[in-house]
Amino acid sequence: MKKATIQLETLTCPSCAMKIEKAVKSLDGVDKDSVNVTFMSSKVKLEFDDDKLSVDTIEKTIKSLGYEVKKIQIKD
């Protein structure tokens, strides 16, 4: 399991956070309980299995919803 902290563009509506949360949770390899999208600091924090899922896929999923990804930090 790896821990990712993703800095997004500034989110403007709380429902954006909800959308991103649902989309990220639906990915295979993501620990659903660990997903936390924070509205005010506009960050996504999650744990995922890097054998099943690449960071690129997570990034693409968020981008396909129309949100910009600014920075990704990965920790073991």
Added chain:
Amino acid sequence: MLRFILSKKNHITLISGILIAFSYFSEFVLKNETLFKWPMIIASVIGVIPIALQAFSALKVKVVSIDVLVTIAVIGAFIIGEFTESAIVTFLFLFGAFLEQRTLNKTRSAIKELTQMAPENALKQMESGEFIEVEIDEVDVGDVLLVKTGAKVPVDGTVLTGEGYINEASITGESFPVSKAKGSLVYAGTILENGTLQITADRVGEDTTFGKIIELVEEAQDSKSEAERFIDKFSKYYTPAVLVLALIVWIISKNLELAITILVLGCPGALVIGVPVSNVAGIGNGARHGVLLKGSEVVQVFSRVDTIVFDKTGTLTIGKPKVVDSKLYADDSDTALNYLVSVESESDHLLAKAVIEYVNNPEYYPVGNTDVIKGKGIVADVDGHRVAVGNLALMEYEKVNLNKEMRDDISRFEQNGDSLVLTSIDGELNVLMGIRDKLRPDVKKHLQKLKALRVKNLVVLSGDNQATVDKVAEELGLTQAYGNMLPQDKSEFIKKLQKNGHKVAFVGDGVNDSPSLALADIGIAMGSGTDVAIETSDVVLMNSDFSRLPHALGLAKATARNMLQNIIIAVGVVLFLLANVFFSEWMNMSIGMLVHEASIFVVILNGMRLLGYKLR
């Protein structure tokens, strides 16, 4: 494609605004129906595109967002030929979002200022011995770094060589230069005002004090209270419910216009944004004033506190006690003092430090069979004698006889507000010392402010003798004072208060009172910025600054009030709109959207007031 259109949202808003203005100009000045109608149609179409795209992406992940309601409403209006309505609704929705973003950014600025203080570069010593500028991520623990005048300290570290003055405002909120020399600790995010330092990195990145503070503040701002979680759940079902309501109204009344009006009016915008905005502004204000409030729930509970319990040493006093009075009863007082210092050097108690500091050039003896008697003192063998060092209870325990002179001295010391350290050698009292700790500056004034904020009980608990504690309480105007308290007595006392229905805050330095900090409804740590207490408490006063306490309480109360106002505004507006749609003639989609967007704007502005909050 999606992102391209969304990135042009502001342009679309502008164009649609111009089109609407032009179309009204055509109607009233040019009196031309065609030139009125077509700009409205174009404005509707280009305006609804970004909204519809967002609605679609939300539906894909099974979220019924506000965009969905608005998109359906606009398309509905378009179908029944209400082009003016559809154009104005899309424009107002887009323009509202634009204003929302602008004002939200202002609200978030408090935190942004904080994160922007995070260091980005460092001058790192390479193998050649040269210092080269690298990105902060490339610095590891143990690296040697150079900090020049005017630069930010990049990591938490220890000064290796050099001298200088550092402004530690980013950690302590206190903006005056602190002198640093070899061996001093320096903190990431602080600024070297003059001098040059070489430091070794002890902690880097998120592990630094500054990194932890940022993380705590960020988490606090996004944390949710019970009420907020309820609103979240509520709005999850609320939006689809509005959709269903509109559908039912349409089926029953066959009035499409009424149905789509309900869609627009039902948007829960102000409700979902109102509470987080108050939260972020309140916590942001605290972060700038040396107060860390850990989350929205903390704010709520703290605002209802009616009893504040203080630890004495290190909280009301500065925590650096000194021997102010002493009496020697032994024939050979030098030896007695040497025995005393030898025993005290085994202890790390604050009073022991004061005693060691007081005795000049002591001679140390080997100490054996050391026995710490909890809440009383230490007993040990020194040079073939049994030496007991501690309070009056220890003397009783050791069955030491006190003559009248001694008893008089003891009560005089207590009257003066001293803590007592008594030393007996082989059952005879040899030394009596009175130790006093200075009160923090202006404590009395700050306690008065707390009373003005309607805190009913101000209580001090201490391990010191009752007379000393009474003296402090009298001097400061506290309502209750209890001495001779062991740490477990303190937590028992807090439990009792809670049982009697009080909301209790406990203020301590976190050294030996962590059970009380955890047990109280609100644990307030006097943190020097590095303590573990930062992590276990609910509220942290940076740099152990007592003057922040009234500000913290006032701010919590103001924030809780602000949240309530925002909830009332949001719910009130929705109820008002829905009532009017059924019972009045003048309500329509455009007016509904205008009022709705205005209410969002009002709750954000209301929340922003907290950024400037100051205790009067």
